[in-house]
Amino acid sequence: MWHKREMVVHESDPYNAEPPRNRLLAPLTDADSFYVRNHGPVPELSPDTWSVAVTGLVSEPVTLSLGQLQARFAQHTVLATMQCAGNRRSGFLPVRDIPGEDPWGPGATSTARWTGVRLGDVLRAAGVHDAARHVEFAAPEVSQLADPPQPYGGSVPLGKALADEVLLAWGMNGAPLPPVHGGPVRVVVPGYVGARSVKWVRRITVRADPSENYFQATAYRVLAPEEDPDAAGPGDGISLGPVALNCDILSPEPDERVGTGPVLVRGYAHAGDDRRVARVDVSGDGGRTWCRADLDAAPSPWAWQHWRATVELAGPGPHTLLARAWDSTGACQPESAAALWNPKGYVNNSWARVPVNPAAAAD
Known part of the structure; x- marks a missing residue:
């Protein structure tokens, strides 16, 4: 291996x-x-x-x-x-x-x-x-x-x-x-x-x-x-040539047990070509409300940027964490993977979605 x-x-x-x-x-x-x-x-x-x-x-x-x-x-x-x-x-x-x-x-x-x-x-x-x-x-x-x-x-x-x-x-x-x-x-x-x-x-x-x-x-x-x-x-x-604007959630893991209340969410964002990541938004309530993530400085003009945000998870779950990035042209990731589906499965840059289960955190 x-x-x-x-x-x-x-x-x-x-x-x-x-x-x-x-x-x-x-x-x-x-x-x-x-x-x-x-x-x-x-x-x-x-x-x-x-x-x-x-x-x-x-x-x-x-x-x-x-x-x-x-x-x-x-x-x-x-x-x-x-x-x-x-x-x-x-x-x-x-x-x-x-x-x-x-x-x-x-x-x-x-x-x-x-x-x-x-x-x-x-x-x-x-x-x-x-x-x-x-x-x-x-x-x-x-x-x-x-x-x-x-x-x-x-x-x-x-x-x-x-x-x-x-x-x-x-x-x-x-x-x-x-x-x-x-x-x-x-x-x-x-x-x-x-x-x-x-x-x-x-x-x-x-x-x-x-x-x-x-x-x-x-x-x-x-x-x-x-x-x-x-x-x-x-x-x-x-x-395909330049990379499309994209981001995803790295933590918590999908279906991870987390507590209700504030939850730290971390991930990466990458704009590709000569564009830059300008902003990342994170939601813990299915997109009804958003908070702005803290965005790390890019380690180089050609590298991803890591981000973190604390979101409030209220009440029993499950919940789905969402994240979306904006680039330096003012473009935002598209919301739906359904709108982007193609027969080879390329360039899925829809909003990141990670389900979590705060209801089980007290076990």
Whole structure:
């Protein structure tokens, strides 16, 4: 098993797991608790023999070893949250089933301190052509989800690829990047869904158009509710990029016994891309009244923010705790998961809901 600590394992092959809620209460997520999303087996790659090829619409195609990356380019560290596009998918299941997809809870998001070189520095050294608009990443991880099976890949717009926060990372929280998290080297694209932070990257291709890889052209796209995901083709639906505004409750746990009266509620919020969390509201009475949460300062422009609020639970339960976030554009999370349901279960950013039972607290 890849993780030393207890994880909520959704699949063993390929390995996909998230931490329990309480593991996300710290500003930084340790590697053993960081969520894992894989589409195929974890490849065995040696840092000594790993290399990445930079090709496509560049003046000087180049292949770089890990040692050459570290010697030629300045090292940078970015503290950033990574969030799976399927985070909180389990909240869709009461609306309608989503066959074939892992029922991720709120733990498919984690935050780490990533160390590497700026992808933009590497691309500028290679000489990006004027016709370039997108940057594609390819991994050796062969996935059976594609038909026919193919290595995992995806792309981001050139403007994002050149941004200072985007890294080719070999370090995680001050240690070498573990293989299950993409070591020896992965792409880290802060503010975008985790699907675009390609692990074990072996090829970077500068292109005029988005990647034609299955996981860019067909998967990781939001389909209309009536569409059949098995019949979806390249270009159908909305391609996922920047993370949507989201938050969830980490404590108390669902169905936890709590006392009547004041109850401390804690959680995380994350705005994604270049937006910021501006406010979090919490309710203990089903949304009839709200109180404003105390919001921690963001540890970086690309990281989540933790929050806490004390709500009054009056009378016998059960009760449902609610939380909703607002971002720096003035947007608020949508109330209902039913309004967001889609056949692949992506981007559930509806209000957080956690049932608790104060009536049993005196036992």
